[in-house]
Every structure is written in structure tokens, then in C-alpha cells.
Amino acid sequence: MHSMREIPTMPPTRNYELDLAHIRTQFPILCREVYGNSLVYLDNAASMQKPLKVIKAISDCYSNYYSNIHRGVHLLSTLSTAAYERARKIVQLFINASSMQEIIFTSGTTESINLVASSLGGSTVKAGDEVVITGMEHHSNIVPWQVLCERTGAVLRVVPFNYRGELIIHEYERLLESGRVKLVAFVHTSNALGTINPVKILVEIAHARDIPVLVDGAQAIAHSAVDVRELDCDFYAFSGHKIYGPSGVGVLYGKRALLEAMPPYQVGGDMIKIVTFEKTQYAELPNKFEAGTPNIAGVIGLGVALEWLQNIGIEIIKAHEQTLLEYTTDQLSRVPGLNILGTACEKAPLVAFTMKGIHPHDIGTILDREGIAIRAGHQCAQPTMERYGVPAMARVSFAIYNRHEEIDALVKTLFKIKELFK
Amino acid sequence: MNDLRDLYQEVILDHNKRPRNFRIISQPTHKADGINPLCGDQVSVYLDIREGVIKDIAFQGAGCAISSASASLMTELLKGKDVNEVEYLFNSFHSVVTTDCDCPKGLGKLSVLAGIRDYPSRIKCATLAWHAMRAALERS
Ligand SMILES: Cc1ncc(COP(=O)(O)O)c(C=O)c1O
Numbered sequence: 001m002h003s004m005r006e007i008p009t010m011p012p013t014r015n016y017e018l019d020l021a022h023i024r025t026q027f028p029i030l031c032r033e034v035y036g037n038s039l040v041y042l043d044n045a046a047s048m049q050k051p052l053k054v055i056k057a058i059s060d061c062y063s064n065y066y067s068n069i070h071r072g073v074h075l076l077s078t079l080s081t082a083a084y085e086r087a088r089k090i091v092q093l094f095i096n097a098s099s100m101q102e103i104i105f106t107s108g109t110t111e112s113i114n115l116v117a118s119s120l121g122g123s124t125v126k127a128g129d130e131v132v133i134t135g136m137e138h139h140s141n142i143v144p145w146q147v148l149c150e151r152t153g154a155v156l157r158v159v160p161f162n163y164r165g166e167l168i169i170h171e172y173e174r175l176l177e178s179g180r181v182k183l184v185a186f187v188h189t190s191n192a193l194g195t196i197n198p199v200k201i202l203v204e205i206a207h208a209r210d211i212p213v214l215v216d217g218a219q220a221i222a223h224s225a226v227d228v229r230e231l232d233c234d235f236y237a238f239s240g241h242k243i244y245g246p247s248g249v250g251v252l253y254g255k256r257a258l259l260e261a262m263p264p265y266q267v268g269g270d271m272i273k274i275v276t277f278e279k280t281q282y283a284e285l286p287n288k289f290e291a292g293t294p295n296i297a298g299v300i301g302l303g304v305a306l307e308w309l310q311n312i313g314i315e316i317i318k319a320h321e322q323t324l325l326e327y328t329t330d331q332l333s334r335v336p337g338l339n340i341l342g343t344a345c346e347k348a349p350l351v352a353f354t355m356k357g358i359h360p361h362d363i364g365t366i367l368d369r370e371g372i373a374i375r376a377g378h379q380c381a382q383p384t385m386e387r388y389g390v391p392a393m394a395r396v397s398f399a400i401y402n403r404h405e406e407i408d409a410l411v412k413t414l415f416k417i418k419e420l421f422k
Numbered sequence: 423m424n425d426l427r428d429l430y431q432e433v434i435l436d437h438n439k440r441p442r443n444f445r446i447i448s449q450p451t452h453k454a455d456g457i458n459p460l461c462g463d464q465v466s467v468y469l470d471i472r473e474g475v476i477k478d479i480a481f482q483g484a485g486c487a488i489s490s491a492s493a494s495l496m497t498e499l500l501k502g503k504d505v506n507e508v509e510y511l512f513n514s515f516h517s518v519v520t521t522d523c524d525c526p527k528g529l530g531k532l533s534v535l536a537g538i539r540d541y542p543s544r545i546k547c548a549t550l551a552w553h554a555m556r557a558a559l560e561r562s
């Protein structure tokens with residue numbers, strides 16, 4: 001009998017220019033082995049690996065000019081401040097914000113969302129009001145709103161999605177009709193299903209009712225161009241570590257008028273103009289929202305990561321990753337008993353799946369022994385798991401350095417797993 | 423793939439596929455739930471203890487092969503045992519899956535889970551049902 005495994009596969013053809021081998025040499029970690037096998041890193045949605053340029057920039061900061069920022073008269077402080085503010089400029093241009101004042105550095109997406117929930121939410125949301133999120137949010141875009149609602153007596157409303165993993169837009173519109181919605185927050189790209197939401201349309205619908213919108217861009221920022229003015233969202237949050245940059249640093253973009261009206265989120269040093277024991281006058285944007293000494297080298301590293309990415313070009317990255325996505329979707333469909341979860345028309349380069357009778361953890365452990373790193377679990381999106389009636393999923397997710405041979409290795413091992421558990 | 427056979431031995435694959443005592447005891451004398459927040463695995467353990475003896479023990483829940491097999495093997499081992507023996511068996515099992523000790527006596531087939539010690543990220547899967555069982559006894 002002809003086994004499925006023996007059907008030869010055709011590598012995808014590329015219609016874009018990309019020196020993948022050269023890109024891979026820029027990632028030192030890709031040379032390492034895992035249990036005697038070459039590392040196949042397919043857990044990029046959890047965190048991406050870092051190019052040498054970023055690693056060196058961080059090391060260069062600590063080795064050659066590190067100091068605290070915004071407060072020293074000495075040379076090192078001037079240099080560090082300049083590098084830090086240069087990174088802010090890079091971020092501003094990267095997402096096409098109107099000004100540097102609209103770029104707040106945080107510790108990551110989670111803190112960016114908490115900042116808005118606590119500052120804007122805390123000052124505008126009252127008992128009986130409503131906050132709208134969607135059913136496909138990461139826990140970090142659920143819990144801050146839940147806590148806000150508990151604290152204020154507001155109500156959290158959830159936009160449902162269909163079986164493909166697409167938001168049901170008319171349900172969204174219906175929820176906004178109540179007249180009590182004070183804030184809308186949703187994910188640009190779902191980390192569990194890969195769905196890319198129609199941000200611009202969702203924003204327009206909310207703005208027609210004067211409701212501000214926060215977009216969780218953690219999974220979108222590294223995979224396609226983000227233009228916050230084009231999207232017209234009021235806030236956009238993302239993390240450095242999911243875009244080839246360091247962990248512990250992230251961004252909150254906010255429209256200036258909103259940020260100016262919002263009370264500070266944390267208070268202390270670096271965010272004040274004048275302090276007396278009677279009254280404190282807060283600093284101007286963006287410092288108002290950056291209390292305390294920030295992750296200086298991390299911010300600088302993030303700036304370099306964005307420059308590195310721009311050098312390759314986001315359109316090339318997108319083309320390559322979409323080719324990988326298509327190839328993976330095709331190849332995984334050949335594995336009997338494998339079910340892909342999340343089949344939206346517009347998808348980011350990630351594929352979540354389950355295998356009949358085999359728990360994702362067992363899949364993850366066995367792949368790991370072959371050097372293949374994937375995510376197995378609830379992906380910090382338990383409500384999404386519930387929607388599909390599964391406790392957990394396996395997920396592979398891509399970055400610019402992935403190759404179709406790695407997907408072949410994945411599929412080959414999945415067949416072995418089927419064999420083991422038959 | 424070969425060293426994986428050390429972890430996914432036939433006994434484990436078999437208990438995963440056909441877990442023993444996988445049911446609810448409708449009026450248990452003891453019951454507790456265990457949850458692994460990392461992965462969302464969840465197990466409920468039911469016991470029927472009379473005159474210090476585990477007359478019946480069963481479990482329900484969704485988990486990976488390691489946690490299902492471990493729960494299933496645990497129920498087989500503990501059924502009919504004196505409750506006073508449980509603490510010893512718990513500790514024996516714990517050291518089997520976390521240390522390089524030789525397998526202590528009395529664990530029977532459960533010693534097939536010894537391979538888990540080479541998979542630190544999976545030890546919690548193997549011990550989930552045991553922790554739930556102990557919580558059930560403590561809760562009485
Ligand atoms: C969609 C989404 N939102 C938010 C987050 C949280 O990001 P961080 O942990 O960097 O704060 C993640 C990370 O997994 C994510 O995928």
C-alpha cells in the first residue's frame with residue numbers, strides 16, 4: 001500500500017528575493033543542537049530569537065556608554081539618553097505615529113494594556129458602563145479589563161467568533177449599540193488561532209460611537225506593516241521580544257490628546273516636573289508615563305531590532321512567512337487525525353492543531369526530543385480553547401529565519417508520533 | 423525516537439488509551455481536584471474509604487498520556503491498600519520521578535514512569551493525580 005509519507009513533497013516556489021542562508025547566519029542560536037539534532041525553532045509567537053546586531057547593540061551599550069538617562073550632566077548619560085530617545089524615534093517611524101510623544105516605553109504588551117486599563121479605564125469607566133473585548137483574547141487583554149470592571153462595577157462584554165476563528169462583526173456592532181460602552185480592546189492577530197482581525201473596520205465602527213479603541217498588536221507587529229494612523233486606533237500595544245528584540249521591553253502607542261488627558265499610571269521619579277510636599281506637577285509626554293529608570297539597554301536593543309527588520313523589509317518577511325504558512329497548512333492536512341484550529345481567511349504565520357487521541361503535551365515532548373520547539377498548552381487563551389472544546393492545542397509559529405525543510409522535519413515526526421500512539 | 427520509548431513505554435500507552443478506574447464514584451468519602459495551571463490539565467480523584475481501607479478509587483479528567491497513565495496506574499495500586507500506607511507510596515513515587523534513586527519496592531507497574539525524570543518539564547504531569555489524591559485525604 002502506498003503510505004501517505006512516501007508522497008514526495010514539492011518545496012514552495014518563491015516569488016521574492018531572500019537570502020535565507022544569510023539571514024540564518026545572523027542568528028547565533030540557530031547553530032545550536034537540541035538533544036543531538038539541529039534546533040528547529042517553531043515557537044516564535046511565544047518569543048523570537050535575536051539577531052547578532054541586537055545582541056551586540058545591547059552589549060555595546062553596557063560595554064561602552066551605559067548610564068542612567070534624562071538626569072546626568074556627564075557624557076555617558078548624554079550618550080545613553082540620546083540612544084534611548086533615538087529608539088523612540090525609530091519606533092515612531094516604524095508604526096507611523098505622528099510624534100515621539102505618542103510612544104511610551106513599557107515592559108511589554110501586558111504592561112501597555114495595564115497602563116490603559118488602569119489610567120484611562122480607572123478615570124473614565126464607572127459603574128454600569130461596559131468594556132468590550134473579544135472571545136479570542138490573550139489573558140493579558142482579558143484580566144486587566146476584568147479587574148477594572150470588578151473595581152468599578154462596569155460590565156465586560158465579549159464579541160463572539162465563528163468556527164473559522166473570525167469575529168462576528170454584526171455581534172460586535174450590536175454590543176456597541178448599548179450606549180454604555182466606554183472602551184473597546186481587541187487583538188490585532190490572535191496568538192492562538194492566527195486570525196488577523198479587520199482592525200480598521202472595527203475601529204471605524206467604535207469611533208462612529210465615540211468609543212476609544214486599544215489594539216493588542218503583540219502578534220501582528222513582526223509579520224506585516226502596522227500604520228497606526230491608517231488603522232486610526234487610539235492605542236496600540238506590542239512587545240520587543242516578539243519582534244527580534246529583547247524581552248522586558250515593549251511599547252504603548254497612544255493618541256496624544258488621549259494620553260495628555262489621562263492621569264499617570266505609576267508615579268515616582270522621571271515623570272515629574274516639580275515636586276513639593278504640597279503638590280506634584282507631572283512631566284510632559286511621554287515621560288509622564290515612564291516612571292522610574294526604564295529598561296535602557298532593552299529599549300536601545302528594540303530600536304536596533306526594528307532597524308534590522310526594516311533593512312530586510314516587512315513585505316519580504318510577510319511573503320516568506322505566508323509561503324511557510326501555506327506550505328505548513330498543506331503538509332499538516334496530510335497527517336491523518338490532525339485537526340487545524342483557526343482557518344480564517346486572513347491568517348498570521350502560525351498554525352494551531354490537535355491530533356486525535358494524542359495530547360498536545362505529548363506531541364510537544366516528542367518533537368522536542370527531535371530538536372523541534374513548539375508550543376503546547378492553552379496558549380494563555382483559555383476562553384479560546386473552550387470555544388473549540390479542547391483543553392490545549394499544539395502550535396507552530398514562524399519567523400523570517402524558518403525554512404520549509406523545518407516543516408518537513410515537523411511533519412515527519414508527527415507521523416512517527418501517530419505510529420507510537422496508534 | 424529510541425529514548426522516547428523509555429518514556430512512552432507500552433504500559434503507559436496502554437493506560438493512556440484505556441485508563442483503568444476512569445469513572446466517578448457517586449458518593450465518595452473523599453474527593454479532590456488537581457489542576458496544572460501551566461497546561462490546564464485537570465483531574466478529579468474520588469475515594470471510598472471504609473475502616474481505614476481504600477475500598478474504591480477512581481478518577482476523571484483530561485490530560486496528557488503521562489498524567490492519564492499515572493492516574494490510572496495510581497488507582498490500580500491504591501485500591502485495597504490501607505490508608506496508612508499511602509504517604510509512604512506517595513513519597514516513593516515522588517522520589518522515583520524526581521530523583522535517580524533505585525525504584526523503591528511496592529510501586530509495581532508505576533516504576534515505568536521513572537523515565538520522566540529526564541523530562542523535567544513533564545514531572546508535574548506525572549504527579550498531578552497523586553497530589554489530588556493526597557489533597558482528598560487531607561480534606562476529610
Ligand atoms: C496576543 C498577545 N497579547 C499579549 C501578549 C503578552 O505579551 P507579553 O508577555 O510580552 O507582555 C502575548 C504574548 O504571548 C500575545 O500573544
